[in-house]
Amino acid sequence: MDRSRVLFLLLLVLLPMGGLQARLFQLQVLDPDGYAPAAGRTRQTVEILRPPRGPILDRKGRVLAEDRLSFDCSLVLEEYEKSPGPLAELLEMAPEDFLRKVEEIYEKIEKQVQQRPPAEHRRLYLRERRVPYLLKKDVGFDAAIAIETSPARYGGAVVRETLKRAYPHGPVACHILGYPGPVTENREEFFRLLQDGVFYPGFEEKIGSDGIGRLYRRGDFHEELIGRAGVERTYDDRLRGKPGLAVLEREPGTSTKSLIELLPSVPGESLELTIDVEIQRAAEEILAGPLRAAAVVLDPGTGQVIVLASNSGYDPNHFIQPRNRTAREAVARVLEDGQGKPLQNRAFAQQFQLGSIFKIASSIAGLEEKRVAPEDLLPCRGRFDERLQRGFACWIWNNFKGMHGEVPLHEALEKSCNCYYYELGKRCGMDAILKWSRDLGYGARTGLDLPGEAPGRLPDRARWENDVLSLAIGQHELMASPLQAAVMTAAVANGGFRVTPHVRRAAPPAPVPLGVSPATLAAVRRGLRDVVHSPHGTAHRTELKRFNAAGKTSTAQAGGDRHHAWFAGYAPEEDPRWVVVVFVEAGGHGGETAAPLAARILERLFQEQ
Amino acid sequence: MPRLSKTVLGCVLLLSAMGVLCLWTQAPPTDLSGASITKSIFLKHVTFLGAALAIMGLAALPHYQLYRRLAYALYGACLIALLALLVKGDYTRGARGWFALGPINVQPAEFFKVAYVLTIARVLMYGRAVQTWSGVALPLLLTAVPAGLILLQPDLGSTLLFVPTILAMLYVAGARRTHLAAIVLVLLAAAPVGYFCVLKDYQRNRLISFAVPDRVSPSDRLQQTRSVQACAAGRMWGNGLGESGQNAPFYVPDRHTDFVYSIIAEELGFAGSTFVLLLFAGLFGRSYWIAYQSREPFGRLVVTGATTLLATQTLINLGMTVGVAPITGVTLPFVSYGGSSLLTCALAAGLTLNVSARWQPGFSSRDMAGGSVEISGFRPQPVKWLAH
Numbered sequence: 001m002d003r004s005r006v007l008f009l010l011l012l013v014l015l016p017m018g019g020l021q022a023r024l025f026q027l028q029v030l031d032p033d034g035y036a037p038a039a040g041r042t043r044q045t046v047e048i049l050r051p052p053r054g055p056i057l058d059r060k061g062r063v064l065a066e067d068r069l070s071f072d073c074s075l076v077l078e079e080y081e082k083s084p085g086p087l088a089e090l091l092e093m094a095p096e097d098f099l100r101k102v103e104e105i106y107e108k109i110e111k112q113v114q115q116r117p118p119a120e121h122r123r124l125y126l127r128e129r130r131v132p133y134l135l136k137k138d139v140g141f142d143a144a145i146a147i148e149t150s151p152a153r154y155g156g157a158v159v160r161e162t163l164k165r166a167y168p169h170g171p172v173a174c175h176i177l178g179y180p181g182p183v184t185e186n187r188e189e190f191f192r193l194l195q196d197g198v199f200y201p202g203f204e205e206k207i208g209s210d211g212i213g214r215l216y217r218r219g220d221f222h223e224e225l226i227g228r229a230g231v232e233r234t235y236d237d238r239l240r241g242k243p244g245l246a247v248l249e250r251e252p253g254t255s256t257k258s259l260i261e262l263l264p265s266v267p268g269e270s271l272e273l274t275i276d277v278e279i280q281r282a283a284e285e286i287l288a289g290p291l292r293a294a295a296v297v298l299d300p301g302t303g304q305v306i307v308l309a310s311n312s313g314y315d316p317n318h319f320i321q322p323r324n325r326t327a328r329e330a331v332a333r334v335l336e337d338g339q340g341k342p343l344q345n346r347a348f349a350q351q352f353q354l355g356s357i358f359k360i361a362s363s364i365a366g367l368e369e370k371r372v373a374p375e376d377l378l379p380c381r382g383r384f385d386e387r388l389q390r391g392f393a394c395w396i397w398n399n400f401k402g403m404h405g406e407v408p409l410h411e412a413l414e415k416s417c418n419c420y421y422y423e424l425g426k427r428c429g430m431d432a433i434l435k436w437s438r439d440l441g442y443g444a445r446t447g448l449d450l451p452g453e454a455p456g457r458l459p460d461r462a463r464w465e466n467d468v469l470s471l472a473i474g475q476h477e478l479m480a481s482p483l484q485a486a487v488m489t490a491a492v493a494n495g496g497f498r499v500t501p502h503v504r505r506a507a508p509p510a511p512v513p514l515g516v517s518p519a520t521l522a523a524v525r526r527g528l529r530d531v532v533h534s535p536h537g538t539a540h541r542t543e544l545k546r547f548n549a550a551g552k553t554s555t556a557q558a559g560g561d562r563h564h565a566w567f568a569g570y571a572p573e574e575d576p577r578w579v580v581v582v583f584v585e586a587g588g589h590g591g592e593t594a595a596p597l598a599a600r601i602l603e604r605l606f607q608e609q
Numbered sequence: 610m611p612r613l614s615k616t617v618l619g620c621v622l623l624l625s626a627m628g629v630l631c632l633w634t635q636a637p638p639t640d641l642s643g644a645s646i647t648k649s650i651f652l653k654h655v656t657f658l659g660a661a662l663a664i665m666g667l668a669a670l671p672h673y674q675l676y677r678r679l680a681y682a683l684y685g686a687c688l689i690a691l692l693a694l695l696v697k698g699d700y701t702r703g704a705r706g707w708f709a710l711g712p713i714n715v716q717p718a719e720f721f722k723v724a725y726v727l728t729i730a731r732v733l734m735y736g737r738a739v740q741t742w743s744g745v746a747l748p749l750l751l752t753a754v755p756a757g758l759i760l761l762q763p764d765l766g767s768t769l770l771f772v773p774t775i776l777a778m779l780y781v782a783g784a785r786r787t788h789l790a791a792i793v794l795v796l797l798a799a800a801p802v803g804y805f806c807v808l809k810d811y812q813r814n815r816l817i818s819f820a821v822p823d824r825v826s827p828s829d830r831l832q833q834t835r836s837v838q839a840c841a842a843g844r845m846w847g848n849g850l851g852e853s854g855q856n857a858p859f860y861v862p863d864r865h866t867d868f869v870y871s872i873i874a875e876e877l878g879f880a881g882s883t884f885v886l887l888l889f890a891g892l893f894g895r896s897y898w899i900a901y902q903s904r905e906p907f908g909r910l911v912v913t914g915a916t917t918l919l920a921t922q923t924l925i926n927l928g929m930t931v932g933v934a935p936i937t938g939v940t941l942p943f944v945s946y947g948g949s950s951l952l953t954c955a956l957a958a959g960l961t962l963n964v965s966a967r968w969q970p971g972f973s974s975r976d977m978a979g980g981s982v983e984i985s986g987f988r989p990q991p992v993k994w995l996a997h
Contacts, residue, residue, distance in 0.1 A: 003901055005781050006913060010897035013920045017890055020924070021883065023931045027841045028879040035841035208864065260831070 022326055037234075045248050046207060048220050051241035052163050054268030056231060058277040059306070059505060065177055065232070065316075067163045071144035074132035075105060075482060080156030087154050090143050091136050105133045132158040143576040164320060165225075171315045172281045175345030176273070176308055176450065176503055178230020179316040184222050199224055203243050206261050228319070229343070231271060231503060234449050241268035272505040274304035282604040286597055287311035292585040294346035295483045295601060300490035300570060300579045302498030302506055305448070307601070308483070310346040312337075344452065351479040352583065355556025356416045356590070357568045358474025360524060361488060362424055363409060365436035367520040371427040372409065374523035380404035380419035384469070392469055394418040395555075413552065414537045415528025418473050425472025430462035439514050440498065441487040442480055447500040447509065456480045475557060482566075486581040489551070489568045491516070492524055493576035528552055530572050538591040539567065543599035547606060548572040551580075553590030553600070562586045565593035571602050578605055613669060614899060614965035620892035621665070621943055621958050625658055627885055628944035631872040633866055634850055637778055650865065650946060657948040661955035668959025672967060676960070677907050680731045683724035684751075690717035691758045716949035718759045718767045722774075723956045725755065729775065730910035733782035745788055748775060765812055766939035770921050772796065777917040778910055781900070818853045819935035837932040840874035840882070847878030867938055870930040885944070886927070892958075893920045899965045908964040915957035922954075933981070 021421050023215035027035050052067035073091060079293045080087075080102075088098035109128045113121050135157075144159045151157065165180060183190050193199065199221045207215075214478055215221065226240070229235035244265030249258055279297065287293040288311055297307035314334040318327040334342050344350055366372045382397030396402040425433060437443065443458025457479035462468055472541035483501060490499050495518075497511035528550040531537040538553040551569015558564050565587030570576035580598045587593035632654050676683075694708065694717055708715045729748050736745025752775045760768045781790060804813065818830045862870060874882040893916055900912035919942045926941040928934030939990065940947050943955040 003909070005783075006901040006909070009777050009781065009913065009917065010894060010901075013893050013897070013917075013924070014890060016924050016928075017886060017893075018932070020927050020931060021886055022881050023933055024840070024874070024879060024886070027837065027931060028844050028882070032841045032844045035837055060916065240685050 005543040046211065046215065047246045047248065048215065049244035049246055049265040050163065051243060051265035052454070053165060053180065053225070053269040054239040054241065054270045056271045058273050058275050060276065061272075063168060063279055064173065064273065064275075064277060065165060065167050068166050070138040070162050070164070071140065072137050072160045072162060073135045073139045073143070073147065074158045074160060075102065075135045076132050076156040076158060077105060077129040077262075078156070083152070083155035085154040085157070087157055090146055090154060090597075091139055092102060092143075093136065100246060101135055103401070105135070108133060132160075152464065161416060164549050165316075166320075167316045168459060169281065170184050170279055170317065171313045172277060172284060173275055173308075174230075174316050175310060175343075175349070176230050176275055176280075177316055178232035178451075179227040179228055179319040180225040180232050180236075181319060182222070182321065183224040183226040185228070189226075190222075193224075193226070194221060199243065203245055205473045206245055206263055207247065218543070219418075227334050229452075230450060231273065233451050235271050235504065239268040239271060242266040251385065273503050274299075274306060274505050275308070275319040275503055276306050276608070279601075279604055279608060280307050280309060283307045283309040283601050284311060284313075286581075286600045286604075291587050291593075292340065292346060293587070293597070294350075294583045294596070296347050296486040296579070296581040297601065297605065298480050298486045298490050298499070298501060298579040298581075300493040300499065300576050301511075303487075303490070303501045303511065304505070305501050305503050306605075308345060308347045308450075308503070310344070312340045313341040313345075314342050335469070345450075346482070346583065346585070347581075348446075348448055348481050348483040349454055350448065350562050351453045351456050351481045351484075352585065353475065353558045354478055354480040354485060355554035355566060357485050357488075357552050357554040357566050358442075358478060358480075359416065359472070360492060360528070360552055360568075361440050361442070362421050362428075362472045362474075363524050363527070364440070364492075364516060364520055365407070365433045366424040366428050367523060368436065368516060369428055369432045371432075373426055374519070374526075377406040377408055378412070378420045378423045379406050380381065380417050382419070384419050386421040391465070392418075392422055409523055410527035410530055413524070414530035414534050416531075416538050416553065421472040422469045425468045428468070428472070430468045430471070433468065434458065434460070434596045437478075440491055441484050442478070446483055446487050447502075448483060449502050449504055453483075454481045456484050474554065482583045485566065485568045485583075486579050489570060489581065490579045492521060492528065493570040495580055496521060525573075528556055528569065532569070534575075539595040540568075540591075542591070542595045543603070544569070544571075544595060547599065547602040548574075549580075549599070549602060553595055555588070555590045563588055565590040566595035567591075567598045569598060571605075578602070580605075610948060612966050613962045614895060616891060616895040617899070617958060617961055618966060620888045620895070621955075622662075624885070624888050624892070624943035625662070626874060627888075628869065628941075628946070629655060629658065629724040630850070631869050631876075631944065632946055634872065634876060653948070654946050654951075657951050661948075661951040664952060665955040665959040665962070668956055669962040669966065671963075673908060673911065673960065673963040676727050676911070676963075677731055677734075680724070680727035684728040686757075687717055687721040687724045688755060691721060691755060695758065695761055702727075712951070718764055719761070719949040719953040720956075721755055721759075722767070722770070722953055723915075723960070725752075725771070726774065726778075726911060726914035726918065726957070726960075729778050730907050732776060732916060733910055734906040736783050736906060739779065739782045739784045742788065745779065745784060745792075745949075746778065749792070760807060762807060763807075764938075765808070766925070766937040769937060770918055770923070770939065773921045773936055774914055774917045778914045781913045782910060784905075788791075815936045833929065833932055833936055836868050836871045836930050840931055843875040843878040843882070845879050847874075847876050848883055851878050865944065867926065868930055869941050869945045870927055874930070889920075889923050893923075896961045901962060908967070912961050912964050915960050918956060919957055 052069065055066040056064045058064050076085075086094050091098070093101070109125070112128060113124045123328045139159070144161070147157045147159045148152050164421060167174075167177060167179075183193065194216070200215070203212055203215075227236035232239065242265060245261065245263040246259060247261035249260050283295045283297070287295055287309055293311045295307060295309040296305070298305055315330065318330040318334075320327075323331070335602035341350070367374065372378070380394055380396075380403050382394055382401065382403040384392040385393075394404060396404060396415075396417075404411075404419065406414055407415070407417055407420055409415070409420070437458055442443055443456055445453045445455050457477055459467065459471065459477045467476055471478060487499060487501060491497060491514060494511070496514045496516035498514055499511045500509045502508045531552055532539050532542070532544045532549050534540065539551060544551070549569050549571035550573040551567055554564070554568070556564040556566060563583040563586065566582070567590055568579075568581045582594040582598040582601065584593045584597070629651075632651050639774075690708075708717070728751060732748050732751065732766055733739055750987060752771050756768050756771045776792065804816070808816075818833070870882070870885070873885055877884075896912055896916040896919075900916065901911045903909040922939050922942055925937055925939050926945075929936050940950040943951070955996065
């Protein structure tokens with residue numbers, strides 16, 4: 001082994017280091033300008049390219065929400081005066097119109113300046129003349145490109161590209177659609193999204209983390225929008241798309257920019273809903289009136305929501321920035337209305353006393369637990385038990401001091417006999433009724449893909465012996481949203497499956513079979529048909545017969561004299577295609593107030609066919 | 610306490626300090642809201658650096674013959690790790706380079722380099738067979754297998770480092786010059802095959818962009834062009850600490866890892882970059898000098914291998930930063946951000962320090978107690994490890 005060989009290696013390493021030193025000398029001392037000519041003088045700008053939000057379509061492909069692109073042309077007076085270009089031609093404006101517009105800008109500046117003390121005038125004139133003022137809105141793609149590519153030719157012209165969310169149907173289905181809002185409204189969420197990197201996907205490889213930091217400090221991420229309500233919120237990830245990035249460099253002395261880095265943006269995906277906007281609009285018009293009301297139309301087989309109407313709402317267009325004065329005032333009105341709660345959709349975001357519609361669930365519980373048979377006759381003597389202090393009495397006793405006599409199940413449903421269900425409840429016991437109510441969807445959110453769903457309320461056990469009697473007729477502590485009533489009705493209509501209602505047209509969770517026997521369903525459906533078709537049925541005096549509907553009315557005690565009016569049913573009776581639920585807050589008798597509205601909605605549904 | 614080489618230690622510490630300085634001026638703040646000034650990358654780097662320097666000290670403590678005994682075991686363990694990596698490693702940017710072990714990512718390829726140097730040194734230390742082809746074959750095989758595995762990750766930069774290392778160690782071990790020339794020729798002949806069959810598109814692109822800049826788009830060349838511009842912008846005295854990238858905001862992507870030298874060059878200018886270059890020259894010069902002085906073959910080979918590894922890495926990195934070598938993605942020892950690379954470099958330096966403390970000529974009995982030999986001549990030591 002020859003030790004001196006190590007020294008040769010040392011030489012081999014030191015030689016290239018000498019070369020590096022020479023290279024550094026060349027770069028940094030001999031000719032730094034040759035290698036970094038632009039350093040310190042090129043102007044780099046980084047622009048975030050915001051993609052359009054995905055459009056929202058209804059079940060027939062009609063556009064419910066979309067981003068509309070427009071280019072606005074502004075003018076910087078200082079540069080315009082130096083080299084006025086053929087801007088009027090480009091913008092397809094008559095020369096006198098154009099000059100008048102420019103004159104208006106001068107006047108605007110003049111007006112602004114005059115409001116300040118004279119000492120500041122000179123400075124303000126200078127400043128305002130460097131600020132772009134709006135010249136023409138929506139100038140068209142070709143003109144925008146022409147200005148962007150050769151700004152020297154059109155001195156002073158500045159193009160702003162704007163995207164604005166638009167809801168062509170205005171307030172129709174507003175709660176379902178929702179609206180996007182500035183992400184900074186919720187600081188915590190903003191910082192969480194910021195840390196997760198939602199606003200700058202893939203930016204790090206292009207501009208590094210310090211570049212992202214600069215964008216942040218410039219406030220670029222503060223302008224991001226995020227869904228604030230409705231499907232705009234639920235499906236924000238799909239709709240939002242991915243922002244892109246353009247790094248532009250401007251050589252000193254020229255005004256053309258060259259694109260040196262581009263990360264294209266990815267537009268948001270479109271979202272197809274199960275809603276039918278025309279029927280939704282019709283339903284909202286049918287519900288219109290002084291009383292607060294809501295309506296649900298479901299496809300019983302799949303759980304697709306066709307209508308979720310509530311008769312107070314807002315126009316989502318008013319929530320979209322930039323807002324004008326009318327929009328600001330409208331939003332303020334909506335936010336201040338604490339009584340009507342126009343931001344909430346009563347059809348799923350609020351819960352109410354349900355009343356007799358719940359007798360459907362009680363019937364199923366009684367029949368399935370074999371506590372009653374469909375043809376068993378249970379007595380109604382007006383009052384259920386005279387010994388009880390609280391009046392467990394049938395409505396016919398309360399109103400007319402009458403009684404139903406001995407009735408079978410279908411007649412009890414038809415006439416909405418309370419005493420039958422007191423007896424049924426007593427025989428079943430609390431646990432059986434609670435089990436079947438939970439299976440049918442009460443006491444828990446249905447899984448609708450919209451934010452803010454009301455869970456409803458179901459007692460978890462009987463505190464008093466007689467609680468079960470009240471529960472069996474749908475009173476006691478029971479609360480439900482119209483949507484929950486619709487899910488239960490759908491289970492009767494579709495042969496015993498609990499569906500998950502949904503507004504996005506995509507594969508939903510499969511309906512859950514509840515194990516209800518066909519005999520039970522047949523008995524209940526017979527009762528529901530008689531409600532509409534039999535001359536003594538509670539909804540007999542309505543148009544519902546015409547549409548071959550079946551259903552159940554409800555007049556729910558809501559404290560004091562207030563009674564909520566409900567109707568829940570389906571049509572056509574033999575092969576149900578729609579489940580319809582109508583709710584009118586403090587509307588009085590269900591058969592008189594709610595059922596006719598349901599008939600009108602059904603009429604519209606059959607027309608659409 | 611063994612007498613560690615002050616030059617090596619000093620150079621390593623000064624280089625590490627330069628790295629810390631650069632990272633402080635470059636690392637973005639952790640919290641984007643700007644409320645806090647903690648810089649997570651900076652803190653991470655300082656933590657790793659502390660650990661690395663501690664490990665360097667620990668590596669210098671036991672007599673380095675311990676490593677000779679452990680060499681094969683370490684080699685085997687790292688080889689298994691490399692194999693496992695190909696099966697279930699974690700992907701980042703298209704390469705399976707690391708395992709996630711709790712909060713830290715471990716790059717087996719980095720640690721393998723140290724085990725590799727120890728193993729080759731152990732194989733070559735007797736130096737008898739190295740004059741023949743059959744003697745050269747074993748070390749070459751021990752190189753080719755792991756190099757192939759690392760190339761599959763793919764990590765071209767790390768793979769390339771093995772070539773000068775094995776050549777240097779064979780050369781110092783006494784291999785024939787004709788053999789070495791033959792190996793170099795075979796490698797050169799294989800290069801076109803490698804270029805077309807092994808390299809990925811982006812790697813080819815880097816080579817093309819270096820050789821014929823006009824063939825690729827400006828954005829493909831961006832990183833290196835920017836790096837060269839940044840270096841030049843530093844001029845004689847630099848723009849001052851923390852002043853880099855002020856004029857053109859997004860200069861060099863990944864600046865704090867592979868292109869860290871461009872920060873030094875821009876902020877401290879020709880003066881600063883020359884200083885760092887001198888530190889490296891001092892480190893390598895002193896390390897080779899230790900190898901030269903060492904009378905014991907294993908120690909000499911270890912120092913040769915470790916130093917060649919670091920030197921090659923340094924030359925490639927500096928070359929690509931100033932635009933005279935293609936981009937290969939190797940870090941700058943002790944300066945770049947990156948835990949695994951820092952630990953490997955510290956281990957390599959630790960081995961050099963270890964040898965420096967034990968096989969230098971000494972004059973006093975104190976030195977002999979430390980295991981040194983007298984200047985008068987080689988005194989065989991009655992220790993177990995010599996009787997193999």
